Amino acid sequence: MVKVRRGYARNYLLPRGKAHEVTPASLRQLENLKTKRAEREARELNEAEELARRINKLRVIFKLETGETGKAFGSITAQDIVTRLKNEIGDEIDRHKIHLEHPIKTTGEHEVAIKLHHDVTVNFKFEVKSAHEEPAKAVEPAESAEPAPKRGLFRRRK
Incomplete structure (x- = not known):
């Protein structure tokens, strides 16, 4: 007043x-x-805490297309994380609540902060693997003692 x-x-x-x-x-x-x-506000806080507990229990593996050298041909964005969480948990999270500075382009373990409520922030841990995992290399037979003949790559023009 x-x-x-x-x-x-x-x-x-x-x-x-x-x-x-x-x-x-x-x-x-x-x-x-x-x-x-x-x-x-109390109800929203309780819902956010419950969602945070469910997200903490969740372990997700993302598949990322990579080349032979390990370079990624795509990335994991906040929208990809939202879609995966919706499929796994069933609750929709706004993509703006996910704190992701840059799209993820590397394989391995990653952690992203998700702000569900102004008092509740959860760290979502997930793993990114290559879609084309290299199979275990078999032992190759030893090459013959004779080296292969060299090819003439540079020929002299007449």
Whole structure:
């Protein structure tokens, strides 16, 4: 509650709906709104904590296309993480809540912070593997003692 000049309230605040007169009914309504807001915030906090527990238990493996040298042909973005979490958990998370500085282009273990609520932040751990895992190399037979004949790559023109 704020006290303002009568003219300012009558000519500007009240006609535009930016203020209301203080009456016993408006005070009851304000208290009602405060209790509803507190209940809603407590419910949202509990839901966020439950979702954080489920995300902590989850172990996900992403497959990433890579070349022979290990260079990635794609990346894991925040949208990919959101889609995977929705498939695994069933709850949708806004992609803007995932703190990912750059798309992930490397294989291995990764950790991303997800801010579910202003008081609840969870670190989502996942692994990125190559879609083309190299099979275990078999022992190659020893080459013959004779080296292969050299090819003439550079020939002299006549």
